[in-house]
Amino acid sequence: MSQPYSIGTVGTPWGTSEKQSWLQAQSMKRSYDADVVTKILELSARFNVSQYGSLSYEHRVFDLFAIQSPNWTTDKKTILITGGVHGYETSGVHGALEFLEQYGNHYSETFNLIVLPCLSPWGYETINRWNPDAIDPNRSFFNGSPAQESKLAADYLAQFQNNIICHIDLHETTDTDNSEFRPALAARDGITNHNWNIPDGFYLVGHTQKPEPNFQKSIIDEVAKVTHIAPADENKQLIGVPIEQEGVINYDGTKLGLCMGVTDAPYVTTTEAYPDSLKATPQSCIDGQVAAIKGALNYLVNLR
Numbered sequence: 001m002s003q004p005y006s007i008g009t010v011g012t013p014w015g016t017s018e019k020q021s022w023l024q025a026q027s028m029k030r031s032y033d034a035d036v037v038t039k040i041l042e043l044s045a046r047f048n049v050s051q052y053g054s055l056s057y058e059h060r061v062f063d064l065f066a067i068q069s070p071n072w073t074t075d076k077k078t079i080l081i082t083g084g085v086h087g088y089e090t091s092g093v094h095g096a097l098e099f100l101e102q103y104g105n106h107y108s109e110t111f112n113l114i115v116l117p118c119l120s121p122w123g124y125e126t127i128n129r130w131n132p133d134a135i136d137p138n139r140s141f142f143n144g145s146p147a148q149e150s151k152l153a154a155d156y157l158a159q160f161q162n163n164i165i166c167h168i169d170l171h172e173t174t175d176t177d178n179s180e181f182r183p184a185l186a187a188r189d190g191i192t193n194h195n196w197n198i199p200d201g202f203y204l205v206g207h208t209q210k211p212e213p214n215f216q217k218s219i220i221d222e223v224a225k226v227t228h229i230a231p232a233d234e235n236k237q238l239i240g241v242p243i244e245q246e247g248v249i250n251y252d253g254t255k256l257g258l259c260m261g262v263t264d265a266p267y268v269t270t271t272e273a274y275p276d277s278l279k280a281t282p283q284s285c286i287d288g289q290v291a292a293i294k295g296a297l298n299y300l301v302n303l304r
């Protein structure tokens, strides 16, 4: 069990004033426009960039961008890549952008690509898991979602729904999950927090309803070429869930309202890089994310 969180009363869910206290404690730590939008606009020379919405928070407006491959045809299968659903998970945002930069044109010969590189720009700037309303966008992909980050992305993606064969959602698991975000979640909901072991390395969360173990293995094999895969703990688990195979656990992404449940795609995965590893660098995490996308797409190419 961890220390009680600094906001709220143990055992009592947060009300409006506690959520306001939490929000007041957050601050801007990096710039979405400088780090992310600049890169998106650079890619607009080679890809179709569109704005699918915007978020207004206090004095800030964040434009939300989708990037599509230019040579889009209806006979190609469509691939969805999302990053920054959790804005603090840096390599997901920059992995999505680096994949497009390095390999987007190559893979767009075979597939239609849609990339939403940063669903939660406020979370990117303040290094947060939640949005300003203390809501986790990655538990909010369902009808009537209270999270604008989730709703705007889902509404935009609805037009592609029937043709999306694969969705790769790029995430990280970090030490701050145990030191900050899980204690904050328990405090918000008035429950007791039990931390789990943070896995040292890259792993995947597949979808319980469509696990596709060979697809997941193809991704793990490609990632293992550039960074280390998380070993299971002594209970053969990762984050408290039994492993299915090396580096893979499954969640019911639809039931939990995860981003990976946003489409009916038959091939879905959530990547989890570990930036706090002694063996990791920011670039090795980005390399792992890029390799994960390549591993997924190479599997699907061979399936055709």
Ligand SMILES: [Zn+2]
Binding pocket: 086, 089, 138, 171, 172
């Ligand atoms: Zn995440």
